[in-house]
Amino acid sequence: MRTFTIKLGKRKICFSDRMIKEEEERRWWILPLIVLVYLLPRFVGDYTIYLLSLLAVNIIGAVSLDILCGFCGQLSLGHAAFLAIGAYTYGIFHMTFHQGCIISLLLAGLSGALLSLLIGIPSLRLKGLYLAIATMGFTFIVDEAVLFFSTWTHGVEGFRVSRVFDLDFVQLKSGTTDFYYFIYTLVILIVIFSRFLLHSKLGRAFTSIRDSDVAAEVSGVNLLFYKVLAFSISSFFASVGGALMGVVIGTISPEDFDILLSINYLVMLVIGGMGSVYGAVIGAIFITFLPEWITNLRDAFLPSGTDVSVLQLLIYGLIILIFIVFEPNGVYGRWLVIKAYFKKFPFNEKKIGRVAWILRWR
Amino acid sequence: MHNILDVENLFIAFRGLVALNGITFSVQAGEIFGLVGTNGSGKSTFFNCVNKLYKPQRGRIIYKEKIDLLKLPAHKMAELGIARTFQNLELFPHTKVIENIMVGLHPRLKIRRFLSNLSPKTFIRSWNWDKDEAFKILDFLGISRFHARLVAGLPYGIQKLIELGRALAAKPELLLLDEPSAGMNEQETRELARLIKLIREEFECTIILVEHDMNLVQSVCDTLCVLDSGNIVKIGKPEEVTRDPKVIKIFLGEDEGAQAGRG
């Protein structure tokens, strides 16, 4: 028990750290946030609604990657491939075979999950970075396959996907407020699902694999099964996100799904913080609006000929490095530290420099 | 069922260094079995073989007189009721204590149990089932007040108890403790001895201890087995084993061994 004394005039008042209550995590902010999400379209213009729909897709992509990388600790460079698979599956089933929208969406997700089994099972058998290498290869293969089968996928010219999402009782056109409500309902459901997953037996199995696979195995967790399960859940949602991306943008082509997109989602997780789902959302918000800021930066400071994509590459790389070295837990991690600081104030310990620096990674 | 574990001719070598040289022994159900020996004599290696973290080249380990452990994958051990702690503590440092314990519950949370609780009332109650079970373990070990703290900031002795708690959460029938008294002083070791005997009663399990501390081992074990360079030197009751001149020679050296033998 530590005490802290302040003097008020002649009196001394003692506080002790026993007085700091152990609070249950208070989630009062969830409902207002959801209300805000639904109210937002009334105050913003059409272009912003379009951007926000894109943000929704990015949130789905980031959260799905978080399930694999943040919860389970497996690095994957193949997220773009699953987005591509989802987008093209949806496009083919909906546009070419004229299946319904919901069916096509589900099929898109399932095809992603099935393909993840195909590459997950061989590569997750081993410990180490084999999944990263395999998913990187998978991205290249998928990109090439899309070009190879251009009779189905329309290859480089682009596949036009209907921007109308047709539920039988209502048509939702991408860019409109109705579609915005639809996609954000999906997003909210996926976020809630992921949070429940995190605190469930499955989620604990995933995080135990991340933190100490020896302890996990000894406690009865079948490493291969759970790693593959994390991968397939992640790929299912990624493919759903990819399909929705097709609906939001309206055209899909292989250049949209290169390895840079996979890195895009990883950067979202690095910025926001891995493993907490909220971090993925924060990262997605940041990265969705970053290209605008980069363009503004470029216009303000650099000769107008400079290619924005080069700057984007440079800035993303620098962001990764800066965040990993200085803020490895991301924005959300820093927020948790700040919260804890205020909760314990004024009993905060002063950490010795190097210890703090090593403990930084979660 | 008499023997919970039968080890037959277990042999494992690491690129020329023989760790276990074809050892054979049996552990009776319900007893506290001690495995002692100098460093490098193969004690922890034995545990790792049981847990399938290492693959022995020859030999068998029979569990409950019918299951050959070496044919099963590592994660099946917990389902069978074998739990273990680690000498170097494999905990999850940046997770809450209670979540560390809850990982140990993994083999007990079967989908069947979950689905069988489909009536709304029991469903809601079973939602907290894992937390309740974890709290039971924490209460038993006397560390419930740390339940929401992150493991990383806690003292070593408490961390050892958490590791023990994670092993106990699986309701094991066979508990493997790897150097549980490492880093503890005399008083803590005595507490530990009391705790080990209490665990045996409460959980009705067999305990195998790998240990260095002879006092702990003598006060707690029913059977003692001494290993040296991968071979069994002596196995029997603690009093007999500790008086055996060969054993004394191993631990104390030649001259003192001779003196102790005489004295």
Place this chain on the structure above:
Amino acid sequence: MLIIDGVINGVALGSVYALVALGFVLIYKATKVINFAQGEIMMVCCYICYSFLVYFHLSFIPSFMLAIFFGFLLGSILERFFIRPLIGYPILPIVLATIGISMVLQAVAGLIWGFEPQKMDPFPATPYDLGKIVISPVHLWTITITVALIILFFFFFRYTLLGINLRAIAEDILGAMASGIPVRKMFNFTWGMASAISAIAGVLVAPIVFLHPHMGAVGLRALPAAVLGSFGSIPGAIVGGLVLGLSETLAGLYFPKEIKDIFPWLVLFLVLIVKPEGIFYRYEQKKV
């Protein structure tokens, strides 16, 4: 004589893959990190060589030597400033950091030298005629230099103190530290050496793939070679590289272009499905 040509091309390509894979394996063996920036380091060193050739008008050999030296320096600097602060972190952030480095290097190269592919072919164009076989100088030099390097490394790792130290670190870091080996300096040296090897590989491959900021992707294609060679073994990397190069070139003769483009990745999946530990696998136990 298409097959013979194919074989020679394949061995030459395989030599380049072998060198890059060697770089991956060296860094992995010492520091347990897969350096995804290996290809980009290769690209930057190639540009440096190009700059000395074109802007400073040096002849080829000094430019090449300078590029190798610069590679060593670049590897050391990257390790010192971006990898060393991350010692003790789990693998995922360190590998992400190497990805970040690769992106920055690509962007910087693009900004300095532009995105137009450049031609850098310092070798004479006329093929040598060795009787029945016609071999172009690029390929001949590639294979010769690689063989020379392999022999050099054999002696280096077996008979020099530095080489033995590096092997010690790869086996057991604590033991190496206890023996008085300056581990951090060795890490730095390993990165420098691996980068220098990449520089050599880059200059050798530039005539074929042309020099451009995204040339690093060629380096990534050597990863399946390292996996084939079980990632932990130096002879494995070399054999893996040769096998990969040979099979890719021969596949290019019989299969459509698309297959050849993604051939290394198909090989990767084949290896992962059939023998994921690679062909040089030695059973390693994690000490718990």
